[in-house]
Amino acid sequence: MSTINCKGTLIDLSTPKVMGIVNVTPDSFFDGGKLYNPDKIIAQVEKMLHEGATFIDLGGYSSRPGADFVSEEEELNRIVPIVKLLVDKFPDILISIDAFRSEVAKQAIQNGAAIINDISAGLLDERMLETVAKLQVPYIMMHMKGTPQTMQSLANYDDLLKEMNFYFSERIAKARSFGLNDIIIDPGFGFAKTLEHNFELLQKMQLLHFHDLPILVGISRKSMIYKTLDTNPENALNGTTFLHAFCLQNGAKILRVHDVAEAVECVKLISQFSINN
Structure with a gap:
């Protein structure tokens, strides 16, 4: 597909696309609190769209390891007004909603969002898959164990890729049973995975093509990069770009990023390989 x-x-995802990350949370690992203001959000989104982002991923609940719990009411209060604001300002915008609650998904789509990006693949809200199917929007399902509060204690596998493929097979079948059509899978780098797991996943990512679905990769400025390089998220752009190129060569179709211009350049350069082959 x-x-x-x-x-x-x-x-058309035959040419990979870039998804810009916009967090309206006070505690995200890289940009927490920076965009807690409508004017700043508009400016950041305008910049990302100008730089070539196809999608804008909007999140109101930080999913970093050990993130604070956020009530559904608070998440809705963060997300829905911003969706309305952005759709009013940029009528053609394609907003992805980073949410695992069906009510947040429903209200965001009803107010103009276009995609649901669920870190739990429907496991944290039993109504999510049915809700998305009724809304008939694309659905990104990620591999994770537990919740953002517990996932790092669950990072143990006998065979990482085998278990991930089993997980995706089950979740895809469940989504299809509700009539959900457009599905994208996200390997979930950093979610219930150690540093070693993340690099094993990078090396074996082609095994995920078994599902014949587009793959989204979210590695932008993550700890697998800055811890390996003994630096911090602010200085992890070069490492991020290098791994983006690796992911694109291994079939990633969407890059979820903080730095749109650099990711778009990466896509353009990698695309030349396929043109000249």
Whole structure:
């Protein structure tokens, strides 16, 4: 499947696309609190769209390891007004909602969002898959164990890729049973995975093509990069770009990033390889 339907527009993923991250949370690991202001959010989104982002991923609940719990009411209060604001300002915008609660997904889509990006693949809200199927929007399902509060204590596997493929097979079948059409899978780098697991996953990512679905990769400025390089998130852009290139060569179709311009350049350069082969 090389296309997804976003608000009646077919997005061709045969050329990889870039998704810009916009967190309206006070505690995200890289940009927490920086965009806690409508004018700053508009400016950041405008910059990302200008730089070539196809999607904007909006999150109101930080999913970093050990993140604070956020009530559904608080998450809705953070997300829905910003969706309305962005759709009003940029009518053609394709907003992805980073949420695992079905009510947040429902209200965001009803107010103009286009995609649901669920870190739990429907496991943290039993109504999520049915809700997304009724909304008939693309659905990104990620591999994770537990919750953001517990996941790092669950990072143990006998065979990482085998267990991930079993997980995705089960979740895809469940989603299909509700009539959900456009599905994208996210390996979940850093979610219930050690540093060693993350690099094993990078090396074996091609094994995820078994599902014949587009793969989204979210590694931007993550600890697997800055801990390996003995630095911090602020200085992890070069490492991020290098691993983005590796992921694209191994079939990633969407890069979820903090730095859009650099990721778009990466896509353009890697695309030349396929043109000249």
